[in-house]
Amino acid sequence: EDQVTQSPEALRLQEGESSSLNCSYTVSGLRGLFWYRQDPGKGPEFLFTLYSAGEEKEKERLKATLTKKESFLHITAPKPEDSATYLCAVQARSWGKLQFGAGTQVVVTP
Amino acid sequence: DSGVTQTPKHLITATGQRVTLRCSPRSGDLSVYWYQQSLDQGLQFLIQYYNGEERAKGNILERFSAQQFPDLHSELNLSSLELGDSALYFCASSQPTLSSGGRDTQYFGPGTRLTVL
Numbered sequence: 001e002d003q004v005t006q007s008p009e010a011l012r013l014q015e016g017e018s019s020s021l022n023c024s025y026t027v028s029g030l031r032g033l034f035w036y037r038q039d040p041g042k043g044p045e046f047l048f049t050l051y052s053a054g055e056e057k058e059k060e061r062l063k064a065t066l067t068k069k070e071s072f073l074h075i076t077a078p079k080p081e082d083s084a085t086y087l088c089a090v091q092a093r094s095w096g097k098l099q100f101g102a103g104t105q106v107v108v109t110p
Numbered sequence: 111d112s113g114v115t116q117t118p119k120h121l122i123t124a125t126g127q128r129v130t131l132r133c134s135p136r137s138g139d140l141s142v143y144w145y146q147q148s149l150d151q152g153l154q155f156l157i158q159y160y161n162g163e164e165r166a167k168g169n170i171l172e173r174f175s176a177q178q179f180p181d182l183h184s185e186l187n188l189s190s191l192e193l194g195d196s197a198l199y200f201c202a203s204s205q206p207t208l209s210s211g212g213r214d215t216q217y218f219g220p221g222t223r224l225t226v227l
Contacts, residue, residue, distance in 0.1 A: 034215065043112065043200055043218035044153070087153065096141060096206065097166055098216060100153040 002027040002092050006101035013108045016077045021104045023088030024070040031091040033071050034098065035064050037084045044087055047073075078108045113137065114203050114219035122225045128189040131222045135182055135203030141165070142184040143204070143216060144176055148197040159184055160206075191226045198223050 003026045013019055025033070032051050036044035048057040050066035057064050061082060063074045073086055085105045089098040113136035121129055135142050144156040155168035159178035170176075173191075178184045188195060202216040 036218075041198075041221075041223070043114075043220045045112070046215055046217055049215050089153075096143065096158050096160075096204070096214075096216075097155045097168060098143075098145075098153075098202075099155070102152045 002090060002099045004088055004090055004099050004101035006086075006088050006104050008104060009102070010105045011107070013075070013078055013106065015079055015108055015110050018074070018076045018078070020075070021073040021086055021088075021106070022070060023073070023101055025088075025090050026069075027090050027092045027099070029092055033066055034089045034091065035062075035071070035073055036087040036089065038087055038103070039084050047086075075106070078106075080108045080110055082106065083108045112217040112219065114201060114217055116199075116201050116219040116222050118222060119220065120223050120225070122227065123191060124227055125191055125193060127191050127226075128187065129191065129224065131186040131188070131199050131201075131224075133184045133186070133201030133203075133219060135184070135201075136205075136217055139203035139205045139217075140182065141204045141206055141214070141216075142178055142182070143202040144184070144186050145200045145202065145218075146197050147200060147221075151197075153200070156186070188224070193226050196224055196226045 035047040038044045048064040085103040089100045115134045140161045156170045158166040176186045198221045200221045202218045204214040204216045206214040
């Protein structure tokens with residue numbers, strides 16, 4: 001069965017303190033790996049899609065990378081507004097469905 | 111704003127009742143997905159529709175059903191509600207293309223918070 005594991009479960013950072021979130025996965029044929037940001041009580045907000053090992057995508061202070069077994073979301077010089085839960089999801093051979101990890105809750109303090 | 115709308119935002123009801131959640135996808139998106147998010151289970155896929163037809167099913171309970179209408183909006187019906195059905199229900203939409211082998215990005219709505227008392 002497809003599995004997505006995110007670590008750490010929670011991360012507390014000082015403003016400006018860079019860090020990385022990990023998403024490891026086992027899936028029988030990866031179509032895509034997705035990163036979302038979710039604020040409390042809100043819907044997941046799309047950040048990145050990665051399709052093949054070696055691919056990297058960047059947006060402002062966030063950078064996502066992908067290998068054959070895991071993905072990293074690097075947060076560079078975070079600000080308090082980067083506080084959120086970051087969700088990783090994989091899309092396997094079965095059409096369309098996303099398999100989500102449990103998420104990493106990030107808190108950035110001033 | 112993702113362009114996906116969901117109504118209502120909040121729903122409070124009693125055990126044994128039936129409710130309907132509504133979703134309007136982004137303009138042009140043919141696929142609609144329903145997900146359930148509870149504290150202990152995380153985001154779980156329920157069901158997918160593509161252009162009016164059911165495409166895939168997850169661990170959706172028999173008490174739950176869904177449909178997608180000709181105008182592409184979708185409804186999720188939950189019946190014989192139990193306390194454990196209390197959760198956030200999200201709809202997502204996408205526009206998978208044949209040339210991409212079905213790979214696509216799903217955009218989520220703001221969700222409906224269901225509370226069963």
